[in-house]
Amino acid sequence: MKKHRWSRERQQQFLEYLAETGNVLRAAKLVGSSTARVYAMRHNDPAFRQAWDEAEELAADRLEAEAWRRAVEGVEEPAVNAGRLVRDEDGNAVMVRRYSDMLLLALLKAHRPAKFNTRLATGGAAGGGAAFDVRAMLLAKLAQLAAQTGGDSPPLIEGRAAQPALARPGLGLSIPESELADLRADPGDADPETGINTNGACGEGS
Numbered sequence: 001m002k003k004h005r006w007s008r009e010r011q012q013q014f015l016e017y018l019a020e021t022g023n024v025l026r027a028a029k030l031v032g033s034s035t036a037r038v039y040a041m042r043h044n045d046p047a048f049r050q051a052w053d054e055a056e057e058l059a060a061d062r063l064e065a066e067a068w069r070r071a072v073e074g075v076e077e078p079a080v081n082a083g084r085l086v087r088d089e090d091g092n093a094v095m096v097r098r099y100s101d102m103l104l105l106a107l108l109k110a111h112r113p114a115k116f117n118t119r120l121a122t123g124g125a126a127g128g129g130a131a132f133d134v135r136a137m138l139l140a141k142l143a144q145l146a147a148q149t150g151g152d153s154p155p156l157i158e159g160r161a162a163q164p165a166l167a168r169p170g171l172g173l174s175i176p177e178s179e180l181a182d183l184r185a186d187p188g189d190a191d192p193e194t195g196i197n198t199n200g201a202c203g204e205g206s
Helices: 008-021 024-030 035-044 046-073 101-111 134-148
Strands: 075-078 095-098 119-122 130-133 165-168 173-176
Touching: 008 024, 008 046, 024 035, 035 046, 046 075, 046 101
Parallel strands: none
Antiparallel strands: 075 095, 119 130, 165 173
């Protein structure tokens, strides 16, 4: 059975549905055709193929605009508490505006990949480019800065150098040497492992 050629009006209708939905199968069904037929036309008609590509770009623009709206402007949804709708004094559902951080991050990655993608691709002569981890790059930069400043981290408190500490076995504690003198003053009840007077730490009158 000989197939009839599509009219210009039918082609335009298919392209409008494709731009609206971004779905070839749905657009073909809406004009009463099949995906095999429309893909054959795309293959054989360069002008139709170009118009098809433009329609898909419009569909992608629609999706991006909707993602932007949900991420930036937000979408109103009914408030729910303990599985039940929250209502006001008049019995109307209370609406809250919600935003999508996931969509916001996706938009940022799409428009600012060098800044917001965790892994970046650099163009290379072989293998299509190499990927590197931004976190590794930052750690290398920090190591370089530490080397330029002497390699040692500054003390937490200005004018007070770090002091050697005595580890207390089994307790996960560290006691600076400068604080051990008072604890070792009375060896009567000292810990046999550390030499610390555990009773002296309780204070007088205990």
